[in-house]
Amino acid sequence: MITIEAVDKHYRATRALGPVDLEIASGGLTALVGPNGAGKSTLLTIVGRLLDPDSGRVRVGGLDVVTAKPRELAKVVSILKQENHFVARLTVRQLVSFGRFPHSQGRLTAADREAVDRALAFLDLEGFEERFLDELSGGQRQRAFVAMVLAQDTEVVLLDEPLAALDMRHAAAMMQRLRDAADELGKTIVLVVHDVNFASAYADRIIALADGRIVASGTPEEIMRPEVLSAVFDTPVDVVEHGGQRLAVYYRPDAVPAAAGTGSASASEH
Protein backbone atom coordinates (compact mmCIF):
# COMPACT_ATOMS: atom_id res chain seq x y z
CA MET A 1 0.00 0.00 0.00
CA ILE A 2 1.40 3.34 -1.07
CA THR A 3 0.22 6.64 0.41
CA ILE A 4 1.34 9.89 -1.15
CA GLU A 5 0.41 13.10 0.69
CA ALA A 6 0.86 16.58 -0.77
CA VAL A 7 4.12 15.69 -2.50
CA ASP A 8 5.72 18.24 -4.74
CA LYS A 9 9.04 18.71 -6.43
CA HIS A 10 10.54 21.70 -8.17
CA TYR A 11 13.46 21.82 -10.54
CA ARG A 12 14.90 25.29 -10.38
CA ALA A 13 11.85 27.52 -10.67
CA THR A 14 9.54 25.16 -12.51
CA ARG A 15 7.26 22.78 -10.75
CA ALA A 16 7.95 19.25 -11.93
CA LEU A 17 5.38 17.55 -9.80
CA GLY A 18 2.54 18.22 -7.49
CA PRO A 19 1.10 18.79 -5.15
CA VAL A 20 0.05 15.16 -5.52
CA ASP A 21 -2.16 13.14 -3.20
CA LEU A 22 -2.61 9.52 -4.08
CA GLU A 23 -3.27 6.14 -2.59
CA ILE A 24 -2.38 2.94 -4.33
CA ALA A 25 -3.93 -0.14 -2.78
CA SER A 26 -1.98 -3.37 -2.26
CA GLY A 27 -1.80 -5.85 -5.10
CA GLY A 28 -2.36 -5.50 -8.79
CA LEU A 29 -0.70 -3.62 -11.60
CA THR A 30 -0.87 0.17 -11.66
CA ALA A 31 0.29 2.08 -14.73
CA LEU A 32 1.38 5.70 -14.70
CA VAL A 33 0.74 7.33 -18.08
CA GLY A 34 0.98 10.83 -19.43
CA PRO A 35 2.82 13.03 -21.91
CA ASN A 36 6.55 13.73 -21.74
CA GLY A 37 7.46 15.87 -18.77
CA ALA A 38 4.22 15.09 -16.94
CA GLY A 39 6.11 13.98 -13.83
CA LYS A 40 5.49 10.22 -14.08
CA SER A 41 9.10 9.22 -13.53
CA THR A 42 9.56 11.95 -10.93
CA LEU A 43 6.64 10.57 -8.94
CA LEU A 44 7.92 7.01 -9.27
CA THR A 45 11.46 7.89 -8.21
CA ILE A 46 10.17 9.84 -5.21
CA VAL A 47 8.10 6.84 -4.10
CA GLY A 48 11.19 4.70 -4.70
CA ARG A 49 13.21 7.13 -2.47
CA LEU A 50 15.74 7.83 -5.21
CA LEU A 51 14.63 11.45 -5.13
CA ASP A 52 13.60 13.50 -2.10
CA PRO A 53 10.40 15.51 -2.47
CA ASP A 54 10.51 19.22 -1.64
CA SER A 55 7.55 18.73 0.63
CA GLY A 56 4.96 16.13 1.48
CA ARG A 57 5.18 12.57 2.69
CA VAL A 58 5.33 9.19 1.03
CA ARG A 59 4.66 6.01 2.93
CA VAL A 60 5.08 2.55 1.51
CA GLY A 61 3.85 -0.40 3.55
CA GLY A 62 3.66 1.85 6.61
CA LEU A 63 7.26 3.14 6.27
CA ASP A 64 8.06 6.76 5.53
CA VAL A 65 10.42 6.59 2.56
CA VAL A 66 12.52 9.56 3.69
CA THR A 67 12.96 8.70 7.36
CA ALA A 68 12.73 4.90 7.49
CA LYS A 69 15.89 2.80 7.75
CA PRO A 70 17.10 2.14 4.19
CA ARG A 71 17.69 -1.49 4.94
CA GLU A 72 14.14 -2.05 6.17
CA LEU A 73 12.77 -0.09 3.25
CA ALA A 74 14.71 -2.26 0.81
CA LYS A 75 12.72 -5.25 2.01
CA VAL A 76 9.44 -3.49 1.29
CA VAL A 77 9.98 -1.53 -1.92
CA SER A 78 12.32 -1.98 -4.86
CA ILE A 79 12.74 0.27 -7.88
CA LEU A 80 14.25 -0.25 -11.29
CA LYS A 81 15.21 2.79 -13.31
CA GLN A 82 15.20 2.96 -17.05
CA GLU A 83 18.92 3.36 -17.57
CA ASN A 84 21.12 0.78 -15.94
CA HIS A 85 24.74 0.93 -16.84
CA PHE A 86 27.20 -0.79 -14.55
CA VAL A 87 30.95 -0.46 -14.59
CA ALA A 88 31.46 -3.97 -13.28
CA ARG A 89 31.10 -6.93 -15.58
CA LEU A 90 28.36 -9.11 -14.13
CA THR A 91 26.82 -12.42 -15.02
CA VAL A 92 23.05 -12.71 -14.96
CA ARG A 93 23.18 -14.79 -11.80
CA GLN A 94 25.46 -12.29 -10.06
CA LEU A 95 23.11 -9.46 -11.01
CA VAL A 96 20.01 -11.29 -9.80
CA SER A 97 21.82 -12.29 -6.60
CA PHE A 98 22.25 -8.60 -5.78
CA GLY A 99 18.49 -8.56 -5.25
CA ARG A 100 19.08 -10.62 -2.10
CA PHE A 101 21.45 -8.06 -0.59
CA PRO A 102 18.85 -6.43 1.70
CA HIS A 103 18.06 -9.84 3.16
CA SER A 104 21.48 -11.43 3.37
CA GLN A 105 23.95 -8.50 3.25
CA GLY A 106 25.92 -10.44 0.68
CA ARG A 107 26.08 -13.84 2.35
CA LEU A 108 23.67 -15.90 0.32
CA THR A 109 21.83 -18.55 2.30
CA ALA A 110 20.09 -21.56 0.78
CA ALA A 111 16.83 -19.60 0.91
CA ASP A 112 18.47 -16.71 -0.96
CA ARG A 113 19.75 -19.02 -3.68
CA GLU A 114 16.29 -20.47 -4.01
CA ALA A 115 14.80 -17.00 -4.39
CA VAL A 116 17.38 -16.19 -7.07
CA ASP A 117 16.60 -19.40 -8.92
CA ARG A 118 12.88 -18.67 -8.70
CA ALA A 119 13.35 -15.19 -10.11
CA LEU A 120 15.56 -16.53 -12.92
CA ALA A 121 12.96 -19.16 -13.77
CA PHE A 122 10.12 -16.67 -13.55
CA LEU A 123 11.72 -14.55 -16.26
CA ASP A 124 12.80 -17.50 -18.41
CA LEU A 125 16.47 -16.84 -17.86
CA GLU A 126 17.48 -20.43 -17.25
CA GLY A 127 20.41 -21.25 -19.44
CA PHE A 128 21.57 -17.62 -19.40
CA GLU A 129 22.66 -17.54 -15.76
CA GLU A 130 26.36 -17.56 -16.49
CA ARG A 131 26.24 -15.14 -19.42
CA PHE A 132 27.65 -11.68 -18.90
CA LEU A 133 25.13 -8.86 -19.21
CA ASP A 134 26.96 -7.40 -22.19
CA GLU A 135 26.56 -10.70 -24.00
CA LEU A 136 22.76 -10.49 -23.88
CA SER A 137 20.22 -8.92 -26.20
CA GLY A 138 18.32 -5.87 -24.98
CA GLY A 139 15.26 -7.95 -24.15
CA GLN A 140 17.20 -10.52 -22.19
CA ARG A 141 19.09 -7.84 -20.29
CA GLN A 142 15.86 -6.09 -19.36
CA ARG A 143 14.51 -9.42 -18.11
CA ALA A 144 17.64 -9.92 -16.01
CA PHE A 145 17.14 -6.50 -14.36
CA VAL A 146 13.50 -7.28 -13.62
CA ALA A 147 14.58 -10.65 -12.22
CA MET A 148 16.93 -8.82 -9.84
CA VAL A 149 14.07 -6.66 -8.60
CA LEU A 150 11.81 -9.71 -8.17
CA ALA A 151 14.55 -11.56 -6.28
CA GLN A 152 14.55 -8.67 -3.83
CA ASP A 153 11.11 -10.03 -2.96
CA THR A 154 9.53 -6.75 -1.92
CA GLU A 155 5.82 -6.21 -1.59
CA VAL A 156 5.99 -3.15 -3.82
CA VAL A 157 7.88 -3.15 -7.13
CA LEU A 158 8.38 0.11 -9.02
CA LEU A 159 9.48 0.03 -12.65
CA ASP A 160 10.39 3.06 -14.73
CA GLU A 161 9.55 2.31 -18.35
CA PRO A 162 10.38 -1.40 -18.32
CA LEU A 163 9.27 -1.61 -21.95
CA ALA A 164 11.68 1.00 -23.26
CA ALA A 165 13.85 -0.44 -26.02
CA LEU A 166 11.86 -3.67 -26.23
CA ASP A 167 10.29 -4.80 -29.49
CA MET A 168 6.63 -5.90 -29.75
CA ARG A 169 7.23 -9.50 -28.81
CA HIS A 170 9.46 -8.75 -25.84
CA ALA A 171 7.31 -5.88 -24.63
CA ALA A 172 4.20 -8.05 -24.62
CA ALA A 173 6.06 -10.91 -22.93
CA MET A 174 7.43 -8.53 -20.29
CA MET A 175 3.96 -7.17 -19.51
CA GLN A 176 2.61 -10.70 -19.29
CA ARG A 177 5.32 -11.62 -16.78
CA LEU A 178 4.63 -8.53 -14.71
CA ARG A 179 0.95 -9.42 -14.78
CA ASP A 180 1.89 -12.90 -13.55
CA ALA A 181 4.07 -11.42 -10.82
CA ALA A 182 1.11 -9.41 -9.59
CA ASP A 183 -1.31 -12.32 -9.82
CA GLU A 184 0.82 -15.25 -8.69
CA LEU A 185 3.33 -13.62 -6.36
CA GLY A 186 0.91 -11.03 -4.98
CA LYS A 187 3.18 -8.09 -5.77
CA THR A 188 2.03 -4.49 -5.92
CA ILE A 189 3.52 -3.35 -9.20
CA VAL A 190 3.62 0.29 -10.27
CA LEU A 191 5.13 1.11 -13.60
CA VAL A 192 5.57 4.01 -15.96
CA VAL A 193 4.42 3.07 -19.45
CA HIS A 194 4.83 5.12 -22.54
CA ASP A 195 2.29 3.22 -24.62
CA VAL A 196 -1.20 3.59 -23.11
CA ASN A 197 -2.33 0.51 -25.01
CA PHE A 198 -0.10 -1.68 -22.85
CA ALA A 199 -1.60 -0.04 -19.79
CA SER A 200 -5.04 -0.69 -21.16
CA ALA A 201 -4.31 -4.36 -21.89
CA TYR A 202 -2.57 -5.33 -18.66
CA ALA A 203 -3.11 -2.84 -15.85
CA ASP A 204 -5.74 -2.98 -13.13
CA ARG A 205 -5.56 0.73 -12.68
CA ILE A 206 -4.29 3.63 -14.75
CA ILE A 207 -3.16 6.94 -13.29
CA ALA A 208 -2.78 9.74 -15.80
CA LEU A 209 -0.54 12.70 -15.11
CA ALA A 210 -0.15 15.95 -16.97
CA ASP A 211 1.86 19.01 -15.95
CA GLY A 212 2.87 17.42 -12.68
CA ARG A 213 -0.63 16.67 -11.50
CA ILE A 214 -2.88 13.66 -11.50
CA VAL A 215 -5.58 14.44 -14.04
CA ALA A 216 -7.39 11.12 -14.15
CA SER A 217 -7.25 7.79 -12.45
CA GLY A 218 -9.33 4.66 -12.62
CA THR A 219 -9.76 1.33 -14.32
CA PRO A 220 -8.71 0.95 -17.94
CA GLU A 221 -12.40 1.20 -18.92
CA GLU A 222 -12.66 4.57 -17.20
CA ILE A 223 -9.46 6.00 -18.61
CA MET A 224 -9.46 4.55 -22.09
CA ARG A 225 -11.99 7.04 -23.46
CA PRO A 226 -11.39 9.46 -26.28
CA GLU A 227 -12.21 12.57 -24.25
CA VAL A 228 -10.05 11.55 -21.27
CA LEU A 229 -7.01 10.56 -23.32
CA SER A 230 -7.32 13.56 -25.63
CA ALA A 231 -7.24 15.83 -22.61
CA VAL A 232 -4.37 14.03 -20.89
CA PHE A 233 -2.12 13.92 -23.92
CA ASP A 234 -3.38 17.18 -25.43
CA THR A 235 -3.76 15.62 -28.85
CA PRO A 236 -6.75 14.05 -30.60
CA VAL A 237 -7.05 10.40 -29.54
CA ASP A 238 -9.69 7.93 -30.63
CA VAL A 239 -10.39 4.72 -28.74
CA VAL A 240 -11.49 1.58 -30.55
CA GLU A 241 -12.50 -1.78 -29.18
CA HIS A 242 -10.94 -4.84 -30.66
CA GLY A 243 -11.09 -8.37 -29.29
CA GLY A 244 -12.21 -7.10 -25.91
CA GLN A 245 -9.35 -4.62 -25.64
CA ARG A 246 -9.64 -0.86 -25.70
CA LEU A 247 -6.96 0.63 -27.91
CA ALA A 248 -5.97 4.22 -28.34
CA VAL A 249 -5.54 5.36 -31.93
CA TYR A 250 -3.74 8.65 -32.32
CA TYR A 251 -1.22 8.20 -35.11
CA ARG A 252 -2.87 10.73 -37.44
CA PRO A 253 -4.57 13.51 -35.52
CA ASP A 254 -6.38 14.61 -38.67
CA ALA A 255 -7.94 11.15 -39.01
CA VAL A 256 -9.38 11.13 -35.49
CA PRO A 257 -13.16 11.74 -35.62
CA ALA A 258 -14.11 15.23 -34.53
CA ALA A 259 -16.28 13.87 -31.74
CA ALA A 260 -13.22 12.40 -30.08
CA GLY A 261 -11.14 15.49 -30.61
CA THR A 262 -13.63 17.88 -29.05
CA GLY A 263 -12.74 16.56 -25.57
CA SER A 264 -9.33 18.01 -26.09
CA ALA A 265 -10.41 21.61 -26.36
CA SER A 266 -12.59 21.67 -23.27
CA ALA A 267 -10.57 19.42 -20.98
CA SER A 268 -7.13 20.79 -21.70
CA GLU A 269 -8.14 23.97 -19.90
CA HIS A 270 -7.01 22.71 -16.51
Add this chain to the structure above:
Amino acid sequence: MSAEASVPTVGAEASARPAAAATTRERRVPLAAIVAGAAAALFAVGLLVWGNPVPADQPGFWVIVQSRSVAVATIALVAAAQALATVLFHTATGNRILTPSILGFDALYTLMQTALVFVFGMAATQVEGVGKIVAQSALMVLFATLLYGWLFSGKRANLHVLLLVGVVLGVGFGSVSTFLQRMLTPSEFDVLAARLYGSIGRGNPEVLPWAALVVAAIAVWAWRRRAALDVIALGRDAATSLGLRYRREIVVLLVVVAVLVSVSTTMVGPMTFFGFLVAIMSYQFVSSDRHGQVLPVAVLLGLATLLGAYFVMQHVFAAAGLVSIVIEFVGGLAFLIVILRKGLR
Protein backbone atom coordinates in the same frame (compact mmCIF):
# COMPACT_ATOMS: atom_id res chain seq x y z
CA MET B 1 4.27 -15.50 -23.51
CA SER B 2 2.24 -18.32 -22.08
CA ALA B 3 1.75 -17.99 -18.37
CA GLU B 4 2.38 -21.71 -17.93
CA ALA B 5 5.96 -21.40 -19.09
CA SER B 6 6.89 -19.01 -16.34
CA VAL B 7 5.16 -20.27 -13.23
CA PRO B 8 7.53 -20.21 -10.27
CA THR B 9 7.44 -23.95 -9.67
CA VAL B 10 9.98 -24.32 -12.46
CA GLY B 11 12.45 -22.82 -10.03
CA ALA B 12 12.34 -25.92 -7.82
CA GLU B 13 14.24 -28.02 -10.28
CA ALA B 14 16.72 -25.23 -10.91
CA SER B 15 17.50 -24.90 -7.22
CA ALA B 16 18.17 -28.61 -7.01
CA ARG B 17 21.39 -28.01 -8.89
CA PRO B 18 24.47 -27.57 -6.73
CA ALA B 19 25.13 -24.07 -5.49
CA ALA B 20 28.51 -24.30 -7.18
CA ALA B 21 26.77 -23.27 -10.38
CA ALA B 22 27.17 -19.71 -9.17
CA THR B 23 30.91 -19.99 -9.36
CA THR B 24 31.51 -21.73 -12.66
CA ARG B 25 32.82 -18.49 -14.12
CA GLU B 26 34.76 -17.38 -11.09
CA ARG B 27 37.37 -19.33 -9.25
CA ARG B 28 37.33 -19.38 -5.50
CA VAL B 29 40.96 -18.27 -5.31
CA PRO B 30 41.87 -16.45 -8.51
CA LEU B 31 44.90 -17.79 -10.31
CA ALA B 32 46.23 -14.24 -10.55
CA ALA B 33 46.23 -14.01 -6.75
CA ILE B 34 48.35 -17.14 -6.42
CA VAL B 35 50.84 -16.08 -9.09
CA ALA B 36 51.09 -12.51 -7.83
CA GLY B 37 51.37 -13.64 -4.22
CA ALA B 38 54.16 -16.06 -5.04
CA ALA B 39 56.00 -13.45 -7.10
CA ALA B 40 55.64 -10.87 -4.34
CA ALA B 41 57.00 -13.27 -1.74
CA LEU B 42 59.89 -14.21 -4.03
CA PHE B 43 60.87 -10.60 -4.72
CA ALA B 44 60.56 -9.69 -1.05
CA VAL B 45 62.90 -12.47 -0.02
CA GLY B 46 65.17 -11.57 -2.94
CA LEU B 47 65.36 -7.94 -1.84
CA LEU B 48 66.19 -9.02 1.70
CA VAL B 49 68.93 -11.55 1.02
CA TRP B 50 70.20 -11.13 -2.55
CA GLY B 51 73.61 -9.53 -2.94
CA ASN B 52 74.20 -9.51 0.82
CA PRO B 53 77.94 -8.86 1.21
CA VAL B 54 78.09 -10.87 4.44
CA PRO B 55 77.95 -14.70 4.22
CA ALA B 56 74.73 -16.20 5.50
CA ASP B 57 76.34 -18.02 8.43
CA GLN B 58 77.58 -14.87 10.15
CA PRO B 59 75.49 -12.66 12.46
CA GLY B 60 76.20 -9.63 10.28
CA PHE B 61 74.00 -11.19 7.59
CA TRP B 62 70.92 -10.73 9.73
CA VAL B 63 71.83 -7.17 10.64
CA ILE B 64 71.79 -6.29 6.96
CA VAL B 65 68.57 -8.20 6.37
CA GLN B 66 67.00 -6.30 9.23
CA SER B 67 68.03 -2.93 7.88
CA ARG B 68 66.77 -3.86 4.44
CA SER B 69 63.46 -5.03 5.87
CA VAL B 70 62.49 -1.41 6.56
CA ALA B 71 62.69 -0.67 2.84
CA VAL B 72 60.84 -3.85 1.93
CA ALA B 73 58.08 -3.12 4.42
CA THR B 74 57.79 0.44 3.11
CA ILE B 75 57.49 -0.82 -0.46
CA ALA B 76 54.87 -3.36 0.57
CA LEU B 77 52.82 -0.80 2.49
CA VAL B 78 52.90 1.76 -0.29
CA ALA B 79 51.91 -0.87 -2.84
CA ALA B 80 49.01 -2.08 -0.74
CA ALA B 81 47.84 1.44 0.07
CA GLN B 82 47.96 2.55 -3.57
CA ALA B 83 46.19 -0.58 -4.82
CA LEU B 84 43.41 -0.34 -2.23
CA ALA B 85 43.03 3.41 -2.69
CA THR B 86 42.64 3.15 -6.47
CA VAL B 87 40.18 0.24 -6.48
CA LEU B 88 38.06 1.86 -3.75
CA PHE B 89 38.20 5.17 -5.59
CA HIS B 90 37.01 3.46 -8.78
CA THR B 91 34.15 1.90 -6.84
CA ALA B 92 33.15 5.17 -5.20
CA THR B 93 33.22 7.17 -8.42
CA GLY B 94 31.74 4.50 -10.67
CA ASN B 95 34.47 4.66 -13.27
CA ARG B 96 37.76 3.00 -13.91
CA ILE B 97 39.74 5.81 -15.47
CA LEU B 98 40.18 8.34 -12.73
CA THR B 99 42.60 7.83 -9.90
CA PRO B 100 42.98 9.81 -6.69
CA SER B 101 46.27 11.20 -8.00
CA ILE B 102 44.86 12.37 -11.32
CA LEU B 103 42.25 14.27 -9.36
CA GLY B 104 44.93 15.98 -7.33
CA PHE B 105 44.92 14.11 -4.00
CA ASP B 106 48.73 14.09 -4.08
CA ALA B 107 48.94 17.73 -5.05
CA LEU B 108 46.63 18.54 -2.17
CA TYR B 109 49.04 16.75 0.16
CA THR B 110 51.98 18.72 -1.23
CA LEU B 111 50.09 21.97 -0.81
CA MET B 112 49.19 21.19 2.78
CA GLN B 113 52.76 20.31 3.69
CA THR B 114 54.01 23.47 2.04
CA ALA B 115 51.37 25.59 3.71
CA LEU B 116 52.25 24.13 7.11
CA VAL B 117 55.90 25.07 6.73
CA PHE B 118 54.98 28.42 5.20
CA VAL B 119 52.65 29.40 8.04
CA PHE B 120 54.48 27.92 11.01
CA GLY B 121 58.00 28.07 9.65
CA MET B 122 60.64 25.90 11.23
CA ALA B 123 58.32 25.42 14.23
CA ALA B 124 56.30 23.02 12.12
CA THR B 125 59.34 20.85 11.71
CA GLN B 126 60.34 20.86 15.36
CA VAL B 127 57.36 18.81 16.44
CA GLU B 128 57.90 15.23 15.46
CA GLY B 129 56.15 12.00 16.16
CA VAL B 130 52.90 10.26 15.63
CA GLY B 131 50.67 13.07 16.86
CA LYS B 132 51.78 15.36 14.09
CA ILE B 133 51.29 12.72 11.43
CA VAL B 134 47.82 12.04 12.73
CA ALA B 135 47.00 15.74 12.71
CA GLN B 136 48.33 16.11 9.16
CA SER B 137 46.39 13.14 7.94
CA ALA B 138 43.24 14.42 9.63
CA LEU B 139 43.58 17.77 7.86
CA MET B 140 44.22 16.07 4.53
CA VAL B 141 41.21 13.81 5.01
CA LEU B 142 39.01 16.75 5.98
CA PHE B 143 39.96 18.75 2.90
CA ALA B 144 39.74 15.83 0.52
CA THR B 145 36.33 14.84 1.87
CA LEU B 146 34.92 18.33 1.68
CA LEU B 147 36.31 19.00 -1.78
CA TYR B 148 35.72 15.69 -3.50
CA GLY B 149 32.60 14.86 -1.52
CA TRP B 150 31.14 18.05 -2.91
CA LEU B 151 32.44 17.33 -6.40
CA PHE B 152 31.01 13.83 -6.51
CA SER B 153 27.63 14.56 -5.03
CA GLY B 154 24.71 15.89 -6.96
CA LYS B 155 24.18 16.37 -10.63
CA ARG B 156 27.66 17.67 -11.35
CA ALA B 157 29.05 14.16 -11.30
CA ASN B 158 29.74 14.06 -15.01
CA LEU B 159 32.97 12.27 -15.69
CA HIS B 160 34.38 14.74 -18.20
CA VAL B 161 33.68 17.70 -15.95
CA LEU B 162 35.18 15.85 -12.99
CA LEU B 163 38.33 14.99 -14.85
CA LEU B 164 38.70 18.57 -16.00
CA VAL B 165 38.02 20.04 -12.56
CA GLY B 166 40.29 17.50 -10.92
CA VAL B 167 43.18 18.15 -13.26
CA VAL B 168 42.74 21.91 -12.96
CA LEU B 169 42.62 21.67 -9.17
CA GLY B 170 45.68 19.42 -9.18
CA VAL B 171 47.66 21.86 -11.30
CA GLY B 172 46.34 24.73 -9.22
CA PHE B 173 47.46 23.14 -5.96
CA GLY B 174 50.84 22.46 -7.53
CA SER B 175 51.26 26.07 -8.65
CA VAL B 176 50.27 27.48 -5.27
CA SER B 177 52.72 25.08 -3.62
CA THR B 178 55.52 26.22 -5.95
CA PHE B 179 54.65 29.85 -5.25
CA LEU B 180 54.74 29.32 -1.49
CA GLN B 181 57.99 27.37 -1.77
CA ARG B 182 59.64 30.32 -3.54
CA MET B 183 58.99 32.45 -0.49
CA LEU B 184 60.44 30.03 2.02
CA THR B 185 63.89 30.51 3.48
CA PRO B 186 66.43 28.06 2.06
CA SER B 187 66.55 26.11 5.33
CA GLU B 188 62.77 25.82 5.50
CA PHE B 189 62.69 24.73 1.89
CA ASP B 190 65.29 22.12 2.63
CA VAL B 191 63.19 20.68 5.45
CA LEU B 192 60.09 20.73 3.27
CA ALA B 193 61.83 19.05 0.34
CA ALA B 194 63.07 16.27 2.57
CA ARG B 195 59.54 15.69 3.69
CA LEU B 196 57.88 15.95 0.28
CA TYR B 197 60.23 13.77 -1.66
CA GLY B 198 60.35 10.86 0.66
CA SER B 199 61.89 7.78 -0.83
CA ILE B 200 62.07 4.12 -0.09
CA GLY B 201 65.75 4.40 0.71
CA ARG B 202 65.00 6.88 3.47
CA GLY B 203 62.17 4.92 4.99
CA ASN B 204 61.11 6.10 8.41
CA PRO B 205 61.06 3.10 10.79
CA GLU B 206 59.20 5.14 13.42
CA VAL B 207 56.19 5.82 11.23
CA LEU B 208 56.17 2.37 9.70
CA PRO B 209 54.22 0.48 12.39
CA TRP B 210 51.52 3.15 12.50
CA ALA B 211 51.21 3.26 8.74
CA ALA B 212 51.05 -0.53 8.69
CA LEU B 213 48.32 -0.45 11.30
CA VAL B 214 46.24 2.03 9.31
CA VAL B 215 46.61 0.17 6.01
CA ALA B 216 45.89 -3.18 7.65
CA ALA B 217 42.82 -1.82 9.41
CA ILE B 218 41.50 -0.41 6.15
CA ALA B 219 42.25 -3.65 4.32
CA VAL B 220 40.31 -5.65 6.90
CA TRP B 221 37.46 -3.16 6.80
CA ALA B 222 37.30 -3.28 2.99
CA TRP B 223 37.39 -7.06 3.01
CA ARG B 224 34.53 -7.29 5.48
CA ARG B 225 32.52 -4.75 3.48
CA ARG B 226 33.24 -6.44 0.15
CA ALA B 227 29.60 -7.34 -0.53
CA ALA B 228 28.47 -3.78 0.16
CA LEU B 229 31.27 -2.49 -2.08
CA ASP B 230 29.91 -4.66 -4.89
CA VAL B 231 26.53 -3.01 -4.39
CA ILE B 232 28.03 0.50 -4.25
CA ALA B 233 29.69 -0.21 -7.59
CA LEU B 234 26.23 -0.59 -9.12
CA GLY B 235 25.76 3.14 -8.74
CA ARG B 236 23.46 5.41 -6.80
CA ASP B 237 20.05 4.19 -7.93
CA ALA B 238 20.63 0.46 -7.63
CA ALA B 239 22.55 0.79 -4.36
CA THR B 240 19.81 2.93 -2.83
CA SER B 241 17.13 0.50 -3.98
CA LEU B 242 19.12 -2.28 -2.31
CA GLY B 243 19.08 -0.46 1.00
CA LEU B 244 22.40 1.38 1.28
CA ARG B 245 22.78 4.99 2.40
CA TYR B 246 24.61 5.77 -0.80
CA ARG B 247 25.85 9.25 -0.07
CA ARG B 248 27.21 8.28 3.34
CA GLU B 249 28.93 5.24 1.84
CA ILE B 250 30.60 7.41 -0.80
CA VAL B 251 31.84 9.94 1.74
CA VAL B 252 33.24 7.15 3.91
CA LEU B 253 34.99 5.65 0.88
CA LEU B 254 36.51 9.00 -0.10
CA VAL B 255 37.76 9.48 3.47
CA VAL B 256 39.35 6.04 3.37
CA VAL B 257 40.97 6.81 0.01
CA ALA B 258 42.30 10.11 1.35
CA VAL B 259 43.81 8.31 4.35
CA LEU B 260 45.48 5.72 2.14
CA VAL B 261 46.86 8.32 -0.23
CA SER B 262 48.22 10.41 2.61
CA VAL B 263 49.88 7.35 4.16
CA SER B 264 51.48 6.43 0.86
CA THR B 265 52.52 9.99 0.04
CA THR B 266 53.96 10.55 3.50
CA MET B 267 56.19 7.55 3.02
CA VAL B 268 57.44 7.84 -0.55
CA GLY B 269 56.02 10.99 -2.11
CA PRO B 270 53.50 11.31 -4.94
CA MET B 271 52.84 8.43 -7.35
CA THR B 272 50.42 9.19 -10.12
CA PHE B 273 49.95 6.08 -12.18
CA PHE B 274 51.08 3.17 -10.04
CA GLY B 275 47.65 2.58 -8.48
CA PHE B 276 46.00 2.88 -11.86
CA LEU B 277 48.38 0.35 -13.38
CA VAL B 278 47.72 -2.16 -10.62
CA ALA B 279 43.96 -1.66 -10.67
CA ILE B 280 43.51 -2.14 -14.41
CA MET B 281 45.79 -5.18 -14.34
CA SER B 282 43.68 -6.77 -11.63
CA TYR B 283 40.43 -6.07 -13.51
CA GLN B 284 42.01 -7.87 -16.47
CA PHE B 285 43.21 -10.86 -14.52
CA VAL B 286 40.26 -11.75 -12.29
CA SER B 287 37.35 -13.69 -13.73
CA SER B 288 34.81 -11.76 -11.70
CA ASP B 289 34.53 -8.09 -10.82
CA ARG B 290 33.54 -8.84 -7.23
CA HIS B 291 35.56 -6.97 -4.62
CA GLY B 292 36.19 -10.26 -2.86
CA GLN B 293 38.37 -11.09 -5.85
CA VAL B 294 39.54 -7.71 -7.13
CA LEU B 295 40.81 -6.33 -3.80
CA PRO B 296 43.17 -9.20 -2.89
CA VAL B 297 44.42 -9.51 -6.45
CA ALA B 298 45.04 -5.77 -6.70
CA VAL B 299 47.00 -5.72 -3.43
CA LEU B 300 49.07 -8.76 -4.35
CA LEU B 301 49.72 -7.45 -7.87
CA GLY B 302 50.74 -4.14 -6.34
CA LEU B 303 53.20 -5.91 -4.05
CA ALA B 304 54.59 -8.05 -6.86
CA THR B 305 54.93 -5.09 -9.22
CA LEU B 306 56.63 -2.68 -6.84
CA LEU B 307 58.84 -5.25 -5.10
CA GLY B 308 59.72 -6.78 -8.48
CA ALA B 309 60.54 -3.39 -9.95
CA TYR B 310 62.87 -2.60 -7.07
CA PHE B 311 64.51 -5.97 -7.22
CA VAL B 312 65.16 -5.73 -10.94
CA MET B 313 66.30 -2.12 -10.87
CA GLN B 314 68.57 -2.67 -7.89
CA HIS B 315 70.17 -5.96 -8.81
CA VAL B 316 69.97 -6.03 -12.59
CA PHE B 317 70.38 -2.39 -13.58
CA ALA B 318 71.87 -1.06 -10.35
CA ALA B 319 69.59 1.95 -10.60
CA ALA B 320 67.09 1.69 -7.75
CA GLY B 321 66.40 5.43 -7.84
CA LEU B 322 64.74 5.11 -11.23
CA VAL B 323 61.98 2.75 -10.07
CA SER B 324 59.27 5.34 -9.65
CA ILE B 325 60.17 6.91 -12.97
CA VAL B 326 59.88 3.59 -14.79
CA ILE B 327 56.63 2.67 -13.04
CA GLU B 328 55.11 6.04 -13.77
CA PHE B 329 56.21 5.71 -17.40
CA VAL B 330 54.63 2.29 -17.82
CA GLY B 331 51.55 3.33 -15.85
CA GLY B 332 51.14 6.49 -17.88
CA LEU B 333 51.39 4.49 -21.11
CA ALA B 334 48.77 2.05 -19.81
CA PHE B 335 46.55 4.99 -18.91
CA LEU B 336 46.80 6.41 -22.43
CA ILE B 337 46.13 3.00 -23.99
CA VAL B 338 43.04 2.45 -21.85
CA ILE B 339 41.71 5.93 -22.63
CA LEU B 340 42.30 5.50 -26.36
CA ARG B 341 40.78 2.03 -26.45
CA LYS B 342 37.77 2.48 -24.22
CA GLY B 343 37.20 6.20 -24.21
CA LEU B 344 35.99 8.01 -21.12
CA ARG B 345 33.38 5.75 -19.66
